[in-house]
Amino acid sequence: MKGIVFSKFIEFVEECFSPEMADDIIESSDLPSGGAYTSVGTYDHREMLQLVTALSEKSGTPVPDLVRSFGCHLFGILAGAYPQFLEGIDSSLDFLQLIENYIHVEVRKLYPDAELPTFEHCSPSANQLELIYHSKRPLGDLAHGLIEGCAAHFGDTLSIEREELLVEEGTSIRFLLTRQV
Ligand code: HEM
Structure with a gap:
């Protein structure tokens, strides 16, 4: 890390x-x-x-609460440190769809040895995003907090449903995010 x-x-x-x-x-x-x-x-x-x-x-x-709070706080710091990644994006769901194929790709260019998770995503409807987190590391609470920090940054109220997926190795979590309109 x-x-x-x-x-x-x-x-x-x-x-x-x-x-x-x-x-x-x-x-x-x-x-x-x-x-x-x-x-x-x-x-x-x-x-x-x-x-x-x-x-x-x-x-x-409890540990999970601390890691989540830190994740939430960390988003603000990352957003301040890398404003170029947020340019032209005006909603949390739009931003979160870009982590896998844009944000973390750019992070990898800056830090070739970064240990990053992977995300799959799909949008069941305009105000919903399903984000599946996969990592060798048990940092799902960090992802949860980062999602909360991202929502706060864009002024969105997101309800976050979270489901741990059974996997043989590492951690996989399905987050279903619904934006309140
Ligand atoms: C401006 C936005 C972002 C930037 C610049 C960024 C950058 C980074 C960096 C530098 C790391 C550390 C890699 C290492 O320690 O080797 C990291 C890890 C991580 N990122 Fe991002 N990130 C951003 C947004 C997000 C968001 C919104 C999420 C949540 C959905 C996320 C999820 C994670 C997680 C969970 C890790 C920990 C590693 C793991 O779980 O395996 N990131 N990111």
């Missing part, structure tokens, strides 16, 4: 909890990297799960 995701996670903890909490979880997690993340570096995604587990233990907030 790219260092930018880790450094934004540490900033999220500093802002939403406290700088002491951020130091505390790094110290108690016994991380292979030691917790010194640079934006261009690449680290084991399991370090993120270690940090979130430590944060959950110390804060009493």
